[in-house]
Amino acid sequence: MTLPVALAGVGKRFRGTTALQDVTLELRPGVTGLLGPNGAGKTTLLRIVATALSPDAGTVRVLGADPADPAGRLAIRRRLGYLPQESGAYSGFTAFSFVDYVAVLKEMTDRSARHAEVRRVLDAVGLGDRAHQRIRALSGGMRRRVGLAQALLGHPDLLVLDEPTVGLDPEQRLRFREVLAGLPDDATVLLSTHLTEDVAALCPTVVVLDSGRVLFHGETTALAALADGRVWDAEAPDPRAAVSWRTPEGRFRNVGSPPPGAALVPAGPEHGYLLLTGSTAAEQVAS
């Protein structure tokens, strides 16, 4: 079986900034979450996978094709859905006509079949009843869903979603989970997020990216397991912790190397994530 996404030694620089460095990553079908702090390189990585950006170094294979080759690129784009971080839309268009336009760009030339597909994706994101409102009259979260709807057009084999849950209310987040759950098993989803809850709820697999490098790639449960026995509760921030924060109860949660006898707390993926990114942050400060 060809891997839906295979990156080897991928690097990307923007003038002075290294956005990605020697990224090697192989994704399998299913939902993979991409976690990382601001500026980690998530968007850069997703743009490369979505054929919107070419890397400076390394090789990229998406859905078995090479995006650097025109024929490969077209083959990928025919099977791809992409939601950019800032999706935007033509504000003077209705949600229906905008998504319909994208459907035309996706080679859906039969008008009635295309309209049926546009209605399907708008219903999927809960915009069925708003389809004929102008986009400028929609709320920010609804506009985001218009972006999501266009990504779903044509049942793509690979969905690349850059922060799809930003701006969605809790009900819409649930609906988004349903949309992902309703995808066929052989579809591949790569989505970035800042929310470890999203990862826990949506993504069996997770990639943690920081400063353009892959720090972790594995099952989400394995990310949580990294922090097993390393999360504890205390009266005060602990200097042995990589990260500490105040809980709503006024106590402190610490992630790092616990002192003997510490009040350990069950670990979740967010703790594993903080352990990974917190320690690199600490190293950066030290160096």
Next chain:
Amino acid sequence: MTAAVAGRDVVVGRDTVAAMARAEVRYTARNPVLWAGAALSAVGTWYVSTDGTFTEGRSVTDGYGTWELAAAPLALAAFLVGNWAALRERPATTAEMFTSTPARRWDRTLGLLAAAGVPAILALVLMAAQWTAVVAQGGVRIGQGRWSSTVTPTPLELVGAPLAVACAFVAGVAMARVVRSRAIGSVLGFVGWAFLYVFFWIWFTAPFGVFAVSRSSVVTADLGRDPSTAELARWDGVDPPGAFAETYLAGSRDLGFHGLHLTYVLGLVVLLAGVALARSGPDRRTRAVLVAGLLLVVLGVAGQFLVHDGAGTWMGSL
């Protein structure tokens, strides 16, 4: 072409470009700015068709010489609509979203260029209405007083305004692909439009008349202060010396010259389309479009100089 030249495996098929064109035609046909321009042009057409501009016999540069002038507001609207449509997509957002679809920016530009047909058809309808009104009044009168004659406009003279309006739309798209700002593009377009339409008398002088985007089929010549009767009789109409000129200004409809001029305008449309495509990403077909446009322009311009001796006389009548 698409499939034959580049292959379905490298670029989207002709059917997709056709679907994009249909979508752009629909959006353009619904654009209120275009309809506002068309409404103003319709008022202008109605005015010049009923106030005797073409039938009463006015100065050769004034009456029939302004045959296409009523299309001016439509041309401006077409420029703006084309420009704004091409700038709907924003680099960081929608353009980024569209990048990952099979249709490339080049294909999207091609689809949009097809929508130039919408304002062109509106212009054709207006010109047909003007033609019908003028023919119902017995035809066009060229020149004034003793030296005037009446002619019936030909179908060829219906083509100029639609071509000029299509040219404006395509120029708007090309402008958008060169200057990314709607504001700057619109101002530049307005200045260009004002130069082409508001100072329309420039286009009766050589060599500018050769390069006008919109002009009538009337070609003028300065006959001096004392032309012979035979010379006066050779022209469809003559303005005697008056308030504006001390010499006899003659004008005749010259369909051969006009046909070559329209060839030049068509070339301009194709050339500007080529510029818009060239600025929309690589595609090997761009060159063919540019070459075809350039050939038509050269053919039209050279032809005009060849058939009209006066075309090369600096600031002479044309």
